[in-house]
Amino acid sequence: MARVRLSVAERREALLRAAIEQIGARGVAAVRIADVASALGVSNALVLYHFSTKEKLMAAAFAYAAEGDLAHLRKLLGRRTTALRRLRSAVRWYAPTGQAKGWRLWIEGWAVALRESTLREVTQDLDEQWKAALAEVISEGVAAGEFACPDPSGTALRLTALLDGLAVQLTSYAGAVPTSRAQEWVDDALARELGLDRETLIS
Template sequence: MARKSAAVRREEILAATVEEIEATGLRALRVSDVAARLGLSASLVIYHFETKEALVAEAFDYAGRQDIDHARQLAAGTEAQGDGDADPRAGVASARRGSSALGQLRDVVGWYLPSGSSRSWKIWIDAWSAGLFDAGLRSTFAALDQEWKSILVRLMDEAIAGGECSAPTGGTEACATRVLAFLDGLAIQVMVNPAAVDTAVLTTWVDDFLSRELG
């Protein structure tokens, strides 16, 4: 059997790390448990990532970029119908809304929510808490957050230019920040205090928020 390349092995380890965090939480994460998922030795995992902290930071970057790649597909109207990592509702929504920039913006926002995203929000809430004490994680999250904002800003700019909506207060960059803050807050409520959120009308709340922001 051919030996796997370092790049392939690293990706396998990152995926297994994300799965382990989803299953047991970041506090309980052990390099040996990640290794066991793949039938590897803990020393081999450390060989590729040097420290547990580096492994965790890269695992969150890996998970975040998968989500961002899918969001870019939605934003471009090219989301694959048969993608196993995608919520099938997103593909249906994209087909219904066509090439409307505002419709694609709502697709991206809808998929970002816990009811639409394929990635468990448990890992992000866990990671935000850890990021309060870890500069490396904070840097990772800041970079991912900026990429999300860039997707939203581009779609807003296109929608405004096409006459689909009005320019938001403070500009599209500020609006994108408010939208993500609103979505993150809802996600935390859904995951931590679900009794406070009526998930049946979650999409309506988000649509109303976007309508107020964009006129």
């Protein structure tokens, strides 16, 4: 049976998906070009043709995975409902107690980004996009009179810092924090930041 010839875009996407799988199995530091090539039954040279170094492949794979979560975040924030409902659903989805699946990848990326400038630039850009998206809907809620928040950008930073920290605890140390307790902390922080009582937030 003849092999299907993939377009350049399709081949790149297949390589990125394979790289993400290998990161999940081995960790960023341990993944080799040969591991990604072997997973698809292609040569090392083909991988290097599309991504000239391992560092560029890892950065591209990380961006590919994280941008999928970003797209979902923007979908939640773009719904036709109140700013509070949009923000609440986005924070609960983004939280490590929610449905976002990219936490292990983020943690891997943060660790390697301390030493690799290529990945550091990618992670910083994606992190800024997360915060900007949250700050925007917070500003919309303030303008609509739904809640009070004098510093939407600061609130977005504090909320994501809390969520990121909880993600490390829940992902790295199973059982360190009960997920129900983590969700309570997230709800409490969101209510406090928005100047709402908790009952209003969760109703």
